[in-house]
Amino acid sequence: MNAVQPLLKILRSRKMAALLLLGFASGLPLFLTSRTLQAWMKDSQVDLGIIGWFSLIGLPYTLKFLWAPFLDRFVPPFLGRRRGWLLITQVGLLMAIATMSLQQPKEALQLLAINALVIAFLSATQDIASDAYRTDVLKPSELGLGASTWVLGYRVAILVSGSLALILADYISWQLVYLLLAGLMMIGILATLWAPEPSDRVSAPQTLQDAIYLPFKEFFSRSGVKAAILVLLFVLFFKLGDALVGNMAIPFLLDIGYSKTAIGALQGTFGFLATTLGVVGGGILLTRIGINRALWIFGGLQALSNLGYFSLTLLPQGTQWLLVAITLENFCAGLVTAAFVAYLMSQCNHAFTATQYALLSSLMASSNIILAAPAGDLAKVTGWSVFFLLTLLASLPGLLLLPFVAPWNAVMPTQIPMND
Secondary structure (H helix, E strand, O other), X not given: OOOHHHHHHHHOOHHHHHHHHHXXXXXXHHHHOOHHHHHHHHHOOXXXXXXXXXXXXXXXXXXXXXXXXXXXXXXXXXXXXXXXXXXXXXXXXXXXXXXXXXXXXXXXXXXXXXXXXXXXXXXXXXXXXXXXXXXXXXXXXXXXXXXXXXXXXXXXHHHHHHHHHHHHHXXXXXHHHHHHHHHOHXXXXXXXXXXXXXXXXXXXXXXXXXXXXXXXXXXXXXXXXXXXXXXXXXXXXXXXHHHHHHHHHHHXXXXXXXXXXXXXXXXXXXXXXXXXXXXXXXXXXXXXXXXHHHHHHHHHHHHHHOHHHHHHOOOOOOHHHHHHHHHHXXXXXXXXXXXXXXXXXXXXXXXXXXXXXXXXXXXXXXXXXXXXXXXXXXXXXXXXXXHHHHHHHHOXXXXXXXXXXXXXXOOOOOOEOOOO
């Protein structure tokens, strides 16, 4: 009981409530330019290969480190350096997502791509500010639970923009679905206005040159160039197998005969419960076993969870099999994301939070976007069964880097201290 009380005290704080809502705001746009958009395009009979390559719309998530220094250097005239940028991007996202309600995928793919690209750019910029805010506002002792709280909000948003959107699309038009989801960005706007301001640990860089150069210099000089490169490779490959599955999960399930309502309903009930258990349980375990061991255990489970979709290619169609696959995916995703977010935060120097976290999360996004872009063509060539087995193999490079970047018996520092 004594171990539970501190956890309850942290979870009841205004800070954690704000992180939950800001996590929701960060997660909401993601599927609107990826999985949910893929389902809309599949409904509109767009070619499967084009659907797969459409994941390149998410390139801003992989390139956001290029403009992250601007968010470190310049401070909006309202709400401070972090919350000011959050508000600007959230208002822009509300308008850009609402504009998607005017699109027709089959007739005007170029306009759809431009609109989706604007959403992805604004969403990536929101992530820069949100990630920096979360890292700055959390104390070292709050990293595990803070990451889990934010991830829980993020996963709830994915549930809404993914599962709920699929269910609604069976009853109303896709255009109206996007219009309704645009309104949910008000949650992020209100959360930004209400969230506590992080303590001013460091001032903004004095020049744009400092904002660009110093974060990279500090990162590569901290433990040496070789160690820094290994960390970057680990971030790039750790979630590759999961990214390949994520890119094709919805088209696969629709292709083998499951309805949008069945997929959305199971994601919205058992999938959500599994995600919640994974995120909350992962956060608690993380505080007990440490970041390193959590990455080993949760990473292995994440790779094995891909076998759930592989089994669907062999078993007769049935809701019970779909339930098992969705539950496994969501539970393991909740576990591993909580550990991975905590790991990324632990690698950041508070003097350059926005830029360094953007660099790391850009590489993570590269797995979801660039490396996973050929997933549709790969699935067409190999067939679904072989494709899902290949996703298991794609998980191995990241796991094999763990002894170098997160040794089992080593203690990971909670956060890199700020510069003097």
